Amino acid sequence: MDKKQRIGRYIKSSAVGGESYNAYIPQPLPPEPPLGMTELYPLLDKANTAIGRLDGMSMVLPDASLFLYMYVRKEAVLSSQIEGTQSSLSDLLLFETHEAPGAPIDDVTEVSCYVSAMHYGLERVKKFPLSLRLIKEIHEKLMDNARGGSKQPGEFRSSQNWIGGSRPGNARFVPPPPEYLMEGLDNLEKFLHDETIHLPILIKAALAHVQFETIHPFLDGNGRLGRLLITFILCTEGILKQPLLYLSLYLKTNREAYYGHLQSVRETGDWEAWIKFFLTGVIETAQQATETAQCIITLFTQDRNAIASSGKSTAAVLTIHAYLQQHPIATTTKIKETTKLSLPTILRSLTVLESLSIAKEVTGKDRHKVFVYDQYLALLSKGTEPLSN
Structure with missing residues (x-):
């Protein structure tokens, strides 16, 4: 098999100032010559098994919406960190309780917009096919912040972009020029919906992600939206009932x-190496997500038992413990708004939870206290520390 036949073509273009550069036009999907499936099947079987376990776990969770709420936020933080934001999961949760996060506010707002884009997309794909129009709508939600407002939210680019370097002439990679954009995007949309192409859904998602990143259709947000695309494909095709991966x-x-x-796919046509990497990631991540869910269920059960055997169990203490499961970083104001308990009752109940090492006050202030469900947040936050600059 000559994988080099899969490599796209280069178009010679010239930038302002007369400097010429080569922009890349990818071949349409699926790859030709076809993928060597024999070498992919062992990993594909393992990946399907791991996802099946994770999906099965979502069916037996005491509150699947609770895990969904947190896992979506974890994915939002992680995907944004790949692009360089410094927001942690704790920063996002503080921001959502209207408290000042420790990271730059623009970073946290970007992550919050990712959460909005994910929810918007998941609702829309229940009624509409995953189309270019929908991708533009999701992009508009993703870029609804101070940084994204000037980057043509919801519109495919009309100018050349590039990856690495200070200009197209010295860039690591130059995606298709604007006049070739719709050709590549139309082919991608057809690939997503062509029922004559018989490929496993995980492999389809892996191919679509690279193709989207190669086309790079927006001025900004391509990486985050390309990773959202993976989630949307897996959910719309029924591989995942909930976006827990x-x-x-x-x-x-x-x-x-x-x-x-x-970059290797573009330069060598070696889709198989990328798909192996992708499937390994699916296996590892699905296993980690399943283990995390099991650990969280165990923690909640242990803590409920500790409350019950403490001699201090009241309806209010259990109500606040349940609230902290949904919001592991909380203020007394937010607890009061949701539970309708009185402030003295809330403070007494939180004192009980602190004495049992379940909740922890983190500001040291007399007023505007912030309480954290410490062990729960630690389980959720594993891996979400910002990358060092």
Whole structure:
């Protein structure tokens, strides 16, 4: 098999100032010659098994919406960190309780917009096919912040962009020029919906992600939207009932290899190496997500038992413990708004939870206290520390 036949073509273009550069036009999907499936099947079987376990776990969770709420936020933080934001999961949760996060506010707002884009997309794909129009709508939600407002939110680019370097002439990679954009995007949309192409859904998602990143259709937000695309494909095709797979943890941990594989596909046509990397990530991430869910269920059960055997169990203490499961960083104001308990009752109940090492006050202030469900947040936050600059 000559994989080099899969390599796209280069178009010679000239930038302002007369400097010429080569822009890359990818071949349409699926790859030709066809993928060597024999070498992919062992990993594909393992990946399907791991996702099946994760999906099965979502069916037996005491509150699947609770895990969904947190896992979506974890994916949002991780995917944004790949692009360089310094927001942690704690920063995002503080921001959502209207408290000042420790990271730059623009970073946290970007992550919050990712959460909005994910939810918007998941609702829309229940009623509409995954189309270019929908991708533009999701991009508009993703870029609804101070940094994204000037980057043509919801519109495919009308100018040349590039990856690495200070201009197209010295860039590491130059995507298709604007006049070739719709050709590539139309082919990608057809690939997503062509029922004559019989490929496993995980492989389809892996191919679509690279193709989207290669086309790079927006001025900004391509990486985050391309990773959202993976989630949307897996959910619309029924591989996942809930978006509990935070693949960005693996892509963040192996960031250099991730970028290397994207570029290698363009330069060598070796889709198989990328798909093996992708499937390994699915296996690892699905296993981690399943283990995390099991650990969280165990923690909640242990803490409920500790409350019950403490002799201090009241309806209010149990109500606040349940609230902290949904919001592991909380203020007394937010607890009061949601539970309708009185402030003295809330403070007494939190004192009980502190004495049992379940909750912890983190500001040291007399007023405007912030309480953290410490062990729960630690389980959720594993892997979400910002990358060092």
